[in-house]
Amino acid sequence: MEQKRYGHFDDQHREYVITDPQTPWPWINYLGNEDFFSLISNTAGGYSFYKDAKFRRITRYRYNNVPMDNGGRYFYIKDGDTVWNPGWKPCKTPLDFYECRHGMSYTRITGRKNGVEASVLFFVPLKKWCEVQKLTLKNESNEVKQLKLFSFEEWCLWNAATDMENFQRNFSTGEVEIEGSTIYHKTEYRERRNHYAFYHVNTEIQGFDTDRETFVGLYNEFADPQAVIEGKPRNSHAHGWSPIASHYIEVTLNPGESKDFIFLLGYIENEQDEKFSAPQVINKKKAHALIAELDTTEKVDRAFDVLCAYWDTLLNIYKVKSGNDKLDRMVNIWNQYQCMVTFNFSRSASFFESGVGRGMGFRDSNQDLVGFVHQIPPRARQRIIDIASTQFPDGGCYHQYQPLTKRGNNDIGGGFNDDPCWLIFGTVAYIKETGDFTILDEMVPFDNQPGTEVTLFEHLKISMDHVIKNLGPHMLPLIGRADWNDCLNLNCFSWDPNESFQTTENVSEGTKAESLMIAGLFVVTGKDYVALCQKIGKTDEAARMQQAVDAMIDAVKKHGWDGEWYLRAYDFYGRKIGSNECDEAKIFIESQGWCTMAEIGAEDGMVAKSLDSCKKYLECEHGMVLNNPAFTKYIYEYGEISSYPEGYKENAGIFCHNNPWVIIGECLAGRGNDAWSHYAKILPSYVEEKYQTLHKVEPYVNCQMVAGKDAYKPGEGKNSWLTGTAAWMWYTVSEFILGIKPDYDGIRIDPCLPETAGDYTVQRKFREADYDITIHPNGSQKGVKSITLDGQPVTGTVIPYTPGHHTVEVTM
Numbered sequence: 001m002e003q004k005r006y007g008h009f010d011d012q013h014r015e016y017v018i019t020d021p022q023t024p025w026p027w028i029n030y031l032g033n034e035d036f037f038s039l040i041s042n043t044a045g046g047y048s049f050y051k052d053a054k055f056r057r058i059t060r061y062r063y064n065n066v067p068m069d070n071g072g073r074y075f076y077i078k079d080g081d082t083v084w085n086p087g088w089k090p091c092k093t094p095l096d097f098y099e100c101r102h103g104m105s106y107t108r109i110t111g112r113k114n115g116v117e118a119s120v121l122f123f124v125p126l127k128k129w130c131e132v133q134k135l136t137l138k139n140e141s142n143e144v145k146q147l148k149l150f151s152f153e154e155w156c157l158w159n160a161a162t163d164m165e166n167f168q169r170n171f172s173t174g175e176v177e178i179e180g181s182t183i184y185h186k187t188e189y190r191e192r193r194n195h196y197a198f199y200h201v202n203t204e205i206q207g208f209d210t211d212r213e214t215f216v217g218l219y220n221e222f223a224d225p226q227a228v229i230e231g232k233p234r235n236s237h238a239h240g241w242s243p244i245a246s247h248y249i250e251v252t253l254n255p256g257e258s259k260d261f262i263f264l265l266g267y268i269e270n271e272q273d274e275k276f277s278a279p280q281v282i283n284k285k286k287a288h289a290l291i292a293e294l295d296t297t298e299k300v301d302r303a304f305d306v307l308c309a310y311w312d313t314l315l316n317i318y319k320v321k322s323g324n325d326k327l328d329r330m331v332n333i334w335n336q337y338q339c340m341v342t343f344n345f346s347r348s349a350s351f352f353e354s355g356v357g358r359g360m361g362f363r364d365s366n367q368d369l370v371g372f373v374h375q376i377p378p379r380a381r382q383r384i385i386d387i388a389s390t391q392f393p394d395g396g397c398y399h400q401y402q403p404l405t406k407r408g409n410n411d412i413g414g415g416f417n418d419d420p421c422w423l424i425f426g427t428v429a430y431i432k433e434t435g436d437f438t439i440l441d442e443m444v445p446f447d448n449q450p451g452t453e454v455t456l457f458e459h460l461k462i463s464m465d466h467v468i469k470n471l472g473p474h475m476l477p478l479i480g481r482a483d484w485n486d487c488l489n490l491n492c493f494s495w496d497p498n499e500s501f502q503t504t505e506n507v508s509e510g511t512k513a514e515s516l517m518i519a520g521l522f523v524v525t526g527k528d529y530v531a532l533c534q535k536i537g538k539t540d541e542a543a544r545m546q547q548a549v550d551a552m553i554d555a556v557k558k559h560g561w562d563g564e565w566y567l568r569a570y571d572f573y574g575r576k577i578g579s580n581e582c583d584e585a586k587i588f589i590e591s592q593g594w595c596t597m598a599e600i601g602a603e604d605g606m607v608a609k610s611l612d613s614c615k616k617y618l619e620c621e622h623g624m625v626l627n628n629p630a631f632t633k634y635i636y637e638y639g640e641i642s643s644y645p646e647g648y649k650e651n652a653g654i655f656c657h658n659n660p661w662v663i664i665g666e667c668l669a670g671r672g673n674d675a676w677s678h679y680a681k682i683l684p685s686y687v688e689e690k691y692q693t694l695h696k697v698e699p700y701v702n703c704q705m706v707a708g709k710d711a712y713k714p715g716e717g718k719n720s721w722l723t724g725t726a727a728w729m730w731y732t733v734s735e736f737i738l739g740i741k742p743d744y745d746g747i748r749i750d751p752c753l754p755e756t757a758g759d760y761t762v763q764r765k766f767r768e769a770d771y772d773i774t775i776h777p778n779g780s781q782k783g784v785k786s787i788t789l790d791g792q793p794v795t796g797t798v799i800p801y802t803p804g805h806h807t808v809e810v811t812m
Ligand code: GLC
Pocket: 347, 361, 363, 364, 483, 484, 485, 486, 487, 650, 704, 723, 724
């Protein structure tokens, strides 16, 4: 069935163009690349923060509200009796034209009403702590227009968690200052904070408001603020309650005339002894300086050009030309973009993650790394050190850490036994991309405690050892609180709805639940670790670990095979999970993915059988579900996984994150047709074409979960943006499907394609080199026949690295 469409891709501008504001769900974008960040929906909803969405929230947002997506940066235009917003919301006055263009770290929203066009460009300039909102008003009518313009932002009282709950205090602490066209938010600045925020416009204002109740009216809404409806600002000065910032500007536009207004939402930190310029008066020097850098159209346009050039550079590192637009736009633009967003935000702030819950995940951040390491290796390096610093001396680690402090998060603690392996995964990816082995000698502490430093290599070693030292009765890895699947809680045993499945371990003594997912992960990362040891001359260590890897392979073959697929786990009592013997959830995807990536038992046909079983039991129209059949009841011994209704999340949802594991398994097995068909099912550009309404969430990025075949509405997406799916999709397509794989000594070329694939080229910058690689598949799914490098034949599949520009021809 043809579904309604709300927008389309504009590949030339690297934009997604939304043409109807009433998308099935707010379709958002992210602004900011380093310290200052904003979320912005297609109707200008969302919020801003500095570094940490919980502890430094700058503007307020209301989650899961009525109406949906309530709060943002709103411009109200009063033209006679008509009040409208360029992004349609919150007034929802029908517009003559609406368009939202989400681009690379910027969003442009344009509305037209009664002969006036209002276009707003939102972005965070590189290296600056502010959001620019460049509003262009244009009179397209034949009459002179007298417009009244009101801006609007609502301040969050910094800590986004207490902002939502501690009203007995909050309603008395709010403080602002007004100076010219700038409104300053300085709540708590008098005491322990050394930061404030401001909202500025580069023109004279004819009025303002800073008190929400006065501006909106206690019984009004954002859709009809009293001051706007009456066309009269109150010049209110907030004392407590809810401080806001609203400028009032009277604008006269002749026919054909247009005017720019630069609004700036900024964040400033002062030194302790420079906080005040006079008693109670904040020192505004830095704010003035920041404003001066961005107070004209020319300066703002230049900053925008710099941002665009930055994205050009990032997206020029890996470029494919395949003749298939749907593939090219994901590889060249959106998949890489989403990877960068997940790098910056981990799982903290989206329209599904409130920003007050999670910090940076140990496993999540390591996986995210493979999505952006080619673009910004120095930041990947720093990220690895930060992550490793939250490890414990026994190789275990905090499951999460806070980005502002970089400290491990005590609330959640550790005990997720897959976590340590991911450090090897991330580090190896970094070294292969950069050739920088010196990272292994970096001194890295435990639990951030100075004086405990050992080399990063030592951290990798104890990561491997952590698995080996925690084996269960079948010599398979103990699962701990959970492995990659946070919801398979085999030691939890909870009947108390107020307990967290993630942190409750009601039984820890004598724990023996084991994980086949960790077993596969251990073999995959173990092989990488062995190769790394060999590479750096640690042959004894390589041999020691090879033995452990071999033992693990044996254990999986002996105790982890169910006949047609790999088991998922053994529970606390040593009973099989994910077996034909089980009533429900007979087969799980995670162990199929990891054990096929590890190629365990390939020689005995296990890999092929496992992959076939994925097709037979897990695959459906929208991708592969996590387990099958779904759990229909809560199982005390399994925990959260069985808490979800059928077809959702970890209970037989299409958890997109793990589909690529099976796809890589397919690629290693040389089954290009199958790999491609799995891949295309969850590739946003394919979904975009068919299912905009059903899919519901943004069609330009992957979401964490699409409702599975057992769900009420199969194909409906949820939890878009912040998901390991981004990095895994990238890793899969760039290295295994298109087959351009960084290695220690060069680039390995080993594509795995559908038979229908035509010739394609990949331009790949790699260290100090530039490769133009042309692949001629000749109808073959796998297997490189010959390679030439600058016209000379190459033996093997690795093009040796040498700086400079090179042309590579590959025949399959
Ligand atoms: C979420 C978590 C990730 C976990 C996955 C499966 O995406 O961020 O760490 O592996 O769910 O439970």
